[in-house]
Amino acid sequence: MTLLIGSITIGLILALLALGIFISFRIFDFPDITAEGSFTFGASIAASLIVAGINPVAATALAFVGGMLAGAATGFIHTRFKINPLLSGILVMTALYSVNLHVMGKSNVPLLSQNTLFTWFEDFSNNISGKDAVVNLIGWSVPARDLWTLCFCLLIIIACSLLLFWFFRTNIGTAMRATGDNDQMIRALGVNTKVMIIAGVALSNGFIALSGSMLAQFQGFADVQMGIGMMVWGLASVIIGEALISENSLGMVIAGAVIGAVLFRLLVAIALRWGMNPNDLKLITAGFVFIALVLPGIMKKTKKIKLIQ
Amino acid sequence: MLELSNLYKTFNAGTINEVNALQDVSLSIEDGSFVCVLGTNGSGKSTLLNAVAGTFITDNGTIILNGVNITRQPEYKRARLIGRVFQNPFSGTAAAMSIGENLALAAKRGRKRGLGQVLTATILNELKEKVKTLNMGLEDRLESPIGKLSGGQRQALTLLMSSWLRPDLLLLDEHTAALDPKTAGKVIELTEKIVTEGKLTTLMVTHSMQQAVNLGDRIIMMHQGRIRYDFRGEEKKRMKVADLLSLFDELRRKDQIDNRVAELLELEYV
């Protein structure tokens, strides 16, 4: 049960990553691999600042800003120099690897004895429920602090989702969605699509860095490798969400990405529990996304064949 | 007033695919004038409209719209002055977004877009009223994605969108070419209504001689990147489909003669 709650918490943290991937992939149709660098960038910024004694909330917020800058760089390279999206992302991701090493000063920064967002949640729990309190949850005894941590993560992700939902229905946000849908049309309506793409990719990477910074604080360290495979991970979450929620409205799609992220994390936890080799995790994730990408096409084909017969 | 002087545009300059799509095009269009642009395929009609709209920057010449020199302005800035409808019904609307959202986007053409909600109650009411004038029953479907509509419905909505805020210039590029004749007729009717009611300065590309004869107060005919004929006033009123057809034939004959002369010269000198 503790494992389950831990998995859901990580799933919620990675839901921020899924929201970021959702913005770049689904709203802008921009395959943005900067994600892998900015996830680590967020983690390294937060970790270094926390070690330097900065307030964890400020450190997390600055991680978000750092991610936005990374995304803006990718968007700028793409729009200004007409380099294709994937290559622009690869350039920034590669550059970020060095930047991250510089920010952290080494390849791994431990946070175990530091004040992080999550030690705050624990302190809060100790104050409210008492130290080392245990809650009985449908027959299982669960540490109260794990439950509180889960609740806080849930609150953060709900707030972020609502914020995005609100933003994408404002005049600017709607123009952003239109940029991803039909850039010719929205340019003819007076919108600078280059600025929209830069801002959108920046927003996306802000959320991804936020996710990285929270994961680092939750697991107690930042590592220069922690971003590897995160883009496909986020994509898998978004795809699961879309499969679950067939409706196309903005609110449902955002909710889908969040639910997909939690579900995907749970599936992975279960698979690991059943003895899946952790080294195979990325292979299987990639295979899963591949199947999810080609399956709709194949299903259409078989349907057509049936119609012909 | 739109004033084009000595516009040039060459695509793929310096390669074997070089095309002189616009060659020394000068044209001035008075306020409220409705100009039909005719011409053979590849004669540069779309290029002319794209040059004015700012899809690309021209190689040479100037474009002045209502006293503002817009020659070097990017497309999105010109959009404040210019409304557009494209040939492809998919080009003018964002398919995945709702009818209401598409229209609301157009209600802010060229204006500042802030953090206000795009679909407020007042905007929705205004939208409903406007869409009702189309008589297509779309006012009750403002929530549904615009991609689900037919090409004709989408072109009608695009027309409405391009003229929502009165544009100083309306550009229509064969906006009925992809529609069946009946729908095309309806969209043309709507075009006429919008243009006359708003007294809009309009540049409309068409392949239909009939449309050119019936609509507007001026016809220009393009060929090989140049304006070859320009009829207005009484002369335009007297124009018949047959006259236009014979002009086309004449242009084609001249082409053939040019080609034959070129061949002869080649035999002679090469």
Ligand SMILES: Nc1ncnc2c1ncn2[C@@H]1O[C@H](COP(=O)(O)OP(=O)(O)OP(=O)(O)O)[C@@H](O)[C@H]1O
């Ligand atoms: N973006 C472009 N790149 C290269 N060549 C182009 C481009 N746009 C137009 N052309 C070329 O310029 C010439 C004029 O094209 P344009 O589209 O203006 O013709 P048109 O008069 O609109 O023809 P149609 O009646 O077929 O629409 C053509 O030879 C075309 O191939």
Ligand SMILES: [Mg+2]
């Ligand atoms: Mg054309």
